[in-house]
Amino acid sequence: MTEQRQTAPVLRAERVTLGYGRTPVVHDVTLDVTEGGVGLIGESGSGKTTLARAFLGLLTPMSGNIWYGEQTLKNADLRAFRRDVQPVFQAEALDPRMRIGASIAEGLPRSARHRVPDLLEQVGLAADLAHRRPHQLSGGQRQRVVIARALAVEPRLLILDEPTSALDVTVQARILDLLAGLDTERLLITHNLAVVGRLCRTAYVLFAGRVVESGRTADLLDRPAHPYTLALRDAVPKLGGRPPEARGATEARPAETGCPFRLRCPLADAACAEPPALREVQGRQVACHRAEEVLG
Numbered sequence: 001m002t003e004q005r006q007t008a009p010v011l012r013a014e015r016v017t018l019g020y021g022r023t024p025v026v027h028d029v030t031l032d033v034t035e036g037g038v039g040l041i042g043e044s045g046s047g048k049t050t051l052a053r054a055f056l057g058l059l060t061p062m063s064g065n066i067w068y069g070e071q072t073l074k075n076a077d078l079r080a081f082r083r084d085v086q087p088v089f090q091a092e093a094l095d096p097r098m099r100i101g102a103s104i105a106e107g108l109p110r111s112a113r114h115r116v117p118d119l120l121e122q123v124g125l126a127a128d129l130a131h132r133r134p135h136q137l138s139g140g141q142r143q144r145v146v147i148a149r150a151l152a153v154e155p156r157l158l159i160l161d162e163p164t165s166a167l168d169v170t171v172q173a174r175i176l177d178l179l180a181g182l183d184t185e186r187l188l189i190t191h192n193l194a195v196v197g198r199l200c201r202t203a204y205v206l207f208a209g210r211v212v213e214s215g216r217t218a219d220l221l222d223r224p225a226h227p228y229t230l231a232l233r234d235a236v237p238k239l240g241g242r243p244p245e246a247r248g249a250t251e252a253r254p255a256e257t258g259c260p261f262r263l264r265c266p267l268a269d270a271a272c273a274e275p276p277a278l279r280e281v282q283g284r285q286v287a288c289h290r291a292e293e294v295l296g
C-alpha cells in the first residue's frame, strides 16, 4: 500500500536517522520544508549536509522517512522530484571546460535552450557571458551561474548548501539579495545564523546530528533558548563570518552520554547527565533542561 500523508510541505523528514555504514550521524530528526524558507544551521559535523543529501535522495534513511509532498521519497516519481528539487552548491561545481551558456542549458530540452539569456538576466548577468568559460568570471558571477542553472528547470525548491560562504562580504550580500527576491522555495544549509535571518522564516539548529532548537528565525535571533544557538548568534554577528568559535564553545567533542552539548556548555550541571528531550518553550522547540533560564 502507498504511504500517504494529510498535509504536504514540499519536503519533510519524519523521525529520520541517517548514517554511513552502521554509524548514525543524524538522530531521529523531524523537519518540515515549508513556505518562507527553512534554514538548517550548525557547525561542521552537525549533520546538516548529511540531511541535505537525504533530502536530495542521495542517502537512504536508516530509519524514518523523507516525504516529498504526499509520498515517501522511495515511492515518489523520481523524474518529477529531480526537476522540482534542485541543489545549489558552491560555484566550484561548474565544469571548467564548458561555456556558461552550455552549462545552464545542460538540463533543458533543446526547445527551451533559447531561455539561457533570460536566465542570465534573472540572476543579474549580461547575456553575452554565455560564451565565456567559468575561469573568465568572478566568484560572484560563477555563483549566479550556478543559481541560473538550478532555476532553468523551474524547480519548486532550491536546496542551497553554503551558497555564499566562499565569497567576500559585498558579493555575498548581493547574492543573498538575489536569492531573497526569487519566488522559489528554499532550504538553506549554513553555519551562519545571520544568513538564515535574511532568507528563511523558519530555522532548525543542529548539534551532533540532533535538532537542539527550532522555530521562527526572528525568535531564535532575538532570544535564543538553547546555549548553542546563543553561541552561534554571538559568534557570527554579521554576514561573512567564519564557522563559530563561540562563547562557551571549545574544541570539545559532543558528549556521548547525557546532553551532547554539555562539555561545551557554560550552564551544564548535574541534571545535564540526562539527555534533554525536545519540548515546546515559548513558541519554539528546544532540547535543553535550562531553556527558560537562557531565555531569561
Ligand code: SF4
Residues within 6 Å of the ligand: 226, 227, 228, 259, 260, 261, 262, 263, 265, 266, 267, 268, 269, 271, 272, 276, 287, 288, 289, 290, 291
Ligand atoms: S541541557 Fe544542560 S548541558 Fe545541555 S544545553 Fe542545556 S544547560 Fe547546557
